[in-house]
Amino acid sequence: MSYIALGEKAVSDIAASDIVETVPSALIILDRNLNITSANRAFYQTFRTSADETEGCHIYDLGNRQWDIPALRTLLESVIPHRASVEGFEVEHNFPTIGRRTMLVNARKIFRPGDHDGFILLAIEDVSEERAARKESKRNWQLTQSIVDTIRDPLVVLEQDMTIVTASKAFLTIFGITEADARGRCFSELGQHQWDVPALRHLMEKVLPENKPIEGFEIEDNFPGLGRRVFNLNARKIFQPGNHTHRMLLVFEDITDRKQRERDAQMLTNEISHRIKNNLQVIVGLIAYEARSTAQPCVQGYKAMEARIGAIAQLYDLISQSSRGRTIAVDAYLRQIAQTMSGSLLGNTPGIKIEVKAEALDIDPDRAVAFGLLVNELATNAIKHAFPDGTGRVVLSVEQVNDQIELTVADDGVGIKNKDSTKIPEKRGSDYVAMFVRQLGGTIAPSGSEETGTIVRIRLPLLLVPPWGAGRVAA
Amino acid sequence: MAVILVVEDDVFIREIAEMMIQDWGHHTLSASDVDEALSLLRSPQHIDALFTDIYLKTAVLGGCELAHQAIKLRPKLRVLYTTGNSVTDKMKTLFVEGTHFLSKPYTKHQLQDSFGDLLAT
Numbered sequence: 001m002s003y004i005a006l007g008e009k010a011v012s013d014i015a016a017s018d019i020v021e022t023v024p025s026a027l028i029i030l031d032r033n034l035n036i037t038s039a040n041r042a043f044y045q046t047f048r049t050s051a052d053e054t055e056g057c058h059i060y061d062l063g064n065r066q067w068d069i070p071a072l073r074t075l076l077e078s079v080i081p082h083r084a085s086v087e088g089f090e091v092e093h094n095f096p097t098i099g100r101r102t103m104l105v106n107a108r109k110i111f112r113p114g115d116h117d118g119f120i121l122l123a124i125e126d127v128s129e130e131r132a133a134r135k136e137s138k139r140n141w142q143l144t145q146s147i148v149d150t151i152r153d154p155l156v157v158l159e160q161d162m163t164i165v166t167a168s169k170a171f172l173t174i175f176g177i178t179e180a181d182a183r184g185r186c187f188s189e190l191g192q193h194q195w196d197v198p199a200l201r202h203l204m205e206k207v208l209p210e211n212k213p214i215e216g217f218e219i220e221d222n223f224p225g226l227g228r229r230v231f232n233l234n235a236r237k238i239f240q241p242g243n244h245t246h247r248m249l250l251v252f253e254d255i256t257d258r259k260q261r262e263r264d265a266q267m268l269t270n271e272i273s274h275r276i277k278n279n280l281q282v283i284v285g286l287i288a289y290e291a292r293s294t295a296q297p298c299v300q301g302y303k304a305m306e307a308r309i310g311a312i313a314q315l316y317d318l319i320s321q322s323s324r325g326r327t328i329a330v331d332a333y334l335r336q337i338a339q340t341m342s343g344s345l346l347g348n349t350p351g352i353k354i355e356v357k358a359e360a361l362d363i364d365p366d367r368a369v370a371f372g373l374l375v376n377e378l379a380t381n382a383i384k385h386a387f388p389d390g391t392g393r394v395v396l397s398v399e400q401v402n403d404q405i406e407l408t409v410a411d412d413g414v415g416i417k418n419k420d421s422t423k424i425p426e427k428r429g430s431d432y433v434a435m436f437v438r439q440l441g442g443t444i445a446p447s448g449s450e451e452t453g454t455i456v457r458i459r460l461p462l463l464l465v466p467p468w469g470a471g472r473v474a475a
Numbered sequence: 476m477a478v479i480l481v482v483e484d485d486v487f488i489r490e491i492a493e494m495m496i497q498d499w500g501h502h503t504l505s506a507s508d509v510d511e512a513l514s515l516l517r518s519p520q521h522i523d524a525l526f527t528d529i530y531l532k533t534a535v536l537g538g539c540e541l542a543h544q545a546i547k548l549r550p551k552l553r554v555l556y557t558t559g560n561s562v563t564d565k566m567k568t569l570f571v572e573g574t575h576f577l578s579k580p581y582t583k584h585q586l587q588d589s590f591g592d593l594l595a596t
Binding site: 273274283285288289292310317 | 485487488492494495498530558559561578580581582583
C-alpha cells in the first residue's frame with residue numbers, strides 16, 4: 001500500500017507522515033495534470049476506496065467519475081492556478097458510494113526544489129453532519145420564532161448577561177421598540193428602566209445558574225404609550241440538547257384588567273365587611289346596654305352571645321383579607337376565634353388558656369359561620385363547666401381523618417360523670433352544638449374515656465373548594 | 476379618671492362606647508368627624524386619650540390622619556384606633572408610633588382591656 005509519498009526521508013519527515021496518516025481529514029496530492037499521486041488513510045476510509053484504485057488515476061475519473069463535480073472543477077481549474085492556497089471551499093455532491101455529502105476543501109500548492117510544476121495538496125473534510133445540524137438548528141429557530149410571534153403575551157429570550165437575544169412581535173409592538181433596538185440590549189435598560197428593579201434583578205440572576213424559575217413577579221408602573229399597567233413576569237431557563245449555551249425565556253403577562261377587577265372586588269368586600277362589622281358592633285352595643293341592667297346570673301349568657309358574634313365577625317375579617325379568597329383557612333379561623341374568646345369570656349378567669357392545634361385545612365364560606373359557631377359553643381361549654389377553680393386548658397384542634405375533618409375540643413377540667421359524649425352538648429345545656437353539627441352534615445364521634453377532662457370529637461365532611469376559585473383566605 | 480375623646484361617625488356606636496367608658500368612671504368627649512375632633516383637640520380642654528374610628532364618613536383613613544394631627548397638637552396624647560375593616564400592613568404604617576388598635580365588633584371587656592393597656596403606658 002502506498003500512501004502519501006515519503007521518498008528518502010529524514011526522521012522529522014517520518015514523523016510528518018505519521019501525522020498525515022492520523023489526521024481525520026482526507027488528504028490527496030495531485031500532480032499538475034490533476035492525477036492523484038497519493039492519498040492518506042482517511043481518504044480511503046471516507047470514500048470507501050483503495051490505493052490501487054486511486055493512485056495514478058485522474059481526479060475526475062476516480063470512482064466512476066464521482067469527483068467530476070462542477071464546483072471542484074472550478075476550484076482546480078480556475079481558482080488554484082491563480083492562488084497559492086484556497087481554504088473553506090464547500091462542495092456539496094451526491095457521491096455514488098457514500099451518498100449526498102458536503103465537503104469542505106482546503107487546497108495548497110506544494111513546490112519542491114527544481115520542480116516548477118508543483119503539486120496540489122487537497123484536504124477534504126466531511127462536514128455533512130455539521131451542516132445538517134446547522135440547517136436543523138436554523139429550521140428549529142425559525143419554527144420557534146414563528147411560535148413566539150403567535151403568542152399574544154410579550155416575551156423575550158435573554159443571554160446570561162441579560163442582553164436580549166430575541167423578542168416576540170407582541171413584545172416589540174407593546175413596548176414600541178424595533179427588533180434592531182431590542183437585540184443585544186440589556187433588559188434593564190428597556191423603556192424608562194421600569195424593569196430595573198433590584199428584587200427582580202436578584203431573582204433573574206438565579207434563573208440560569210441555579211435553574212430557579214421566576215413565577216408571578218408583579219410590576220406596576222407607567223409605561224410610555226401604555227399608561228399605568230401591571231405585568232406578571234415569569235422566567236425560566238431554556239436550552240437545546242447538545243447546546244451548552246443556556247438562555248432565559250421571560251414572559252410578560254399583562255394583568256392590568258384582572259388586577260383592577262380584583263381591586264374592585266377587594267374594595268367591595270371591604271366595604272361590605274365594614275358595614276357588617278359596624279352592624280355587629282351595634283348588636284354588641286345593644287347587648288352591652290342590656291347587660292348593664294341585668295342580674296348577674298344572666299351576664300354570662302350575654303357574654304356568650306358576644307363571643308358568638310365575635311366568631312361571625314372573625315370570618316369577615318378572614319374573607320376581606322384576600323381579594324381572591326373563596327375558601328377559609330380553618331387553622332387561622334380557629335386561632336382568631338380563640339383570640340376573641342380569650343378576650344370576651346376569659347376576662348375574669350385568666351387561669352384558663354385556650355390553645356389551637358390545627359392542620360392547614362380549608363372550608364367553604366357557606367359553612368364557615370356554622371363551623372365557627374360550633375367551635376365557639378363547644379369551647380364556651382368547656383370554659384363554663386370544666387374549671388370550677390378557674391384554672392385549666394382548652395385545646396381546639398382540627399385534622400384530616402380520611403375524607404373527613406375531625407374537630408376536637410378538649411379540656412383538662414373536672415370532666416363529666418356520664419361519659420356518653422354524644423349527649424354532652426345537651427348535658428351542657430346547649431342545643432346549638434347539635435344544630436350546628438346537623439347543619440354541617442357531621443356527626444359527634446364517640447370519645448374514649450379519659451382520666452380527667454372532657455373531649456368532644458366532631459366529624460365533618462371534608463368541605464370541597466367551590467368551583468369558582470381556589471384562593472385560600474388565611475390570617 | 477381620664478378624659479377620653481371618642482371619634483365615631485355612627486351615633487349609636489359612639490354613644491354606646493361612651494356609655495361603656497363612663498361606666499368605668501372616665502369622662503368622655505365626642506366627635507363625629509375629623510374637623511369636630513380637631514376643634515376639641517385645639518381647645519384648652521384636658522384630654523388624656525383619643526379613641527377613633529379609622530373610617531370616618533367620606534374619609535377612608537380619616538382616623539389615621541386625625542391621629543397624626545392630634546399628636547402634633549398634643550404629643551403626649553394616647554391613641555386607640557378601631558375599625559370594622561381588616562387592618563392591612565399598609566394601614567399599620569399609617570399608625571402613630573406606640574398607639575393601640577381594637578377591631579370591631581369589640582365587647583365591653585375588650586374595650587376595657589384596651590383602655591387599661593392604653594392608659595397604663
